[in-house]
Amino acid sequence: MSLTIRPVEREQWQEFLQGISRGSLFHRWEWQDIIEAGFGLKVNRLGLFDEEGILRGVLPLAERKMSLLKLGGSSLSGTATPHSGPLGEAALPEVLSALEDYAAQKHFDYLELTLPDLTGKEIVAQQGYTVEELLTLDLVLPQDQESLWAGLEVRCRNAVRKAEKSGVEIIEPQALEEWLEPYYALSCGVYRRQDKEPPFTREYFAALWQKLYSVGDLVVLLARYEGKIIAGGIFPRDKNVGYYLDGVSDRDYNKVVPNNLVQWEYLKRAQALGIELYDMVGANIPSIAKFKKSFGSVERKYLYAYRNRTLAARVGRTVYAKHAGTIKKFLKRS
Template structure:
């Protein structure tokens, strides 16, 4: 069976996505608007059709020019999108063949894919992709708050109690203006401490709010201590799946453990909203994985795969891997 990739309209896209049982935030039409505004990407919203012209799946494909190279990915690295890839009942070998035809027609030098599970690994490797198995953490949300609390590890429950006793207050802003500037400053501080360029601009956070909050699909929580914002986290959702998208904090206040309290307050809200699964998005840094596991989450493997389609892409990836921070700084100044 041959498959064809071609652009489709918003109504067709959204109607198809409603047929998928679980939520899929990173395939939503609005998500493509968010990463376009936040990272300057061009996103092609492609339908995956069979030979009879029946729509079988969706593929958001983000594109970026870097020097003379054309990069494309679903998702593309650096777009705050942990996974994406084809959505729907699409056989991987046929999909990859169709993607290769599309990439040739569009003169794409480099491709990336991030898939929510590991079932397509063999097919990717046969098509010349380099494949890595990564980890995220999932937390099923029980119906009862007592069960939710008992699912936390003892050290996590103690941290929540300590934050409350220390006087940390969790606030849920109702407008963009309430949280954007303090959150952005904390975000910049996190990366400055690592001598890295902040990956997120104000435009990204604003686009998140403007595209998701009016639909009831975004919660932002901040922690206040002695009248100061010391931490914050961003939690979008798609239907019955919630996500931990981003978090920042001032390490000077680690002693009052605000992050544990924010997560706990979110879990209670998620439960009240009817969210059934909480995707904590990433567990590949040991210290972060340890924190996320303390809430009772379990590991799930997913795939990151990339393919250099041209010699120029192979050389370019090696250079970027060696000098990525310098290149990011130069791109920001340009």
């Protein structure tokens, strides 16, 4: 079966996603709106059509210009989108062939893809992509709170108790103005402690709230201690899958372990919402992976692949790998 890639209107995109049984947040039309607003890029909402014009899959392809290069990704690095790629019943070889035709037509210099597991690794590599295995952590939620609590490691349960006994309170904001500024300040602090430019803008956080909270698909939790906001987390969902999208904290208050309590309070809410799977999004930094595993989550490998389609892209990626920090700071100022 040969495929053709072309843009899809919102109604057809939405109808296709409604037929998918498991949640897929990062394929939602609203998610593309969020990253367009938050990162200043364009997302091409593409459909995978067979010879009879039947829609067999969808592919959100983010597009960004970097100097003279045209970059495309599903997902594209730096867009807070850990999982994306083609979604649907179309066979991967046909999808990759159609994507190559589209990329040539639209003059993309570089492509990135993420795929949910490792089954397509050899196929993607054969198409000229460099393929890497990445990790996330999944937690299947039991139906009762007692089992949920029992699934936490002892050290995690002790940390939750310590936070509660120390007087840490968990707040669930009901309006954007209740959390945006304190959360954004903590986010900036997290990255600046690492001498990095904060990747998230106020516009990104606001778009998350505006697009997802109004339909009941976003939970934001803040930890307050002695009248001060010291930590927080952002937890969107789609259907029966919840995600740990982002978390922040003030390390001066690590002694009262607010992050453990934030996670525990979210897990209880997730159960009440009928969420069956909690994707904790990322396990490639050992210290963060250790924290996430303490809640009972297990590793799942998925694929990240990239392809330099032009010589300029090959040279550009080499330069970027060596000088990424300097380039990011320059782009931030310009």
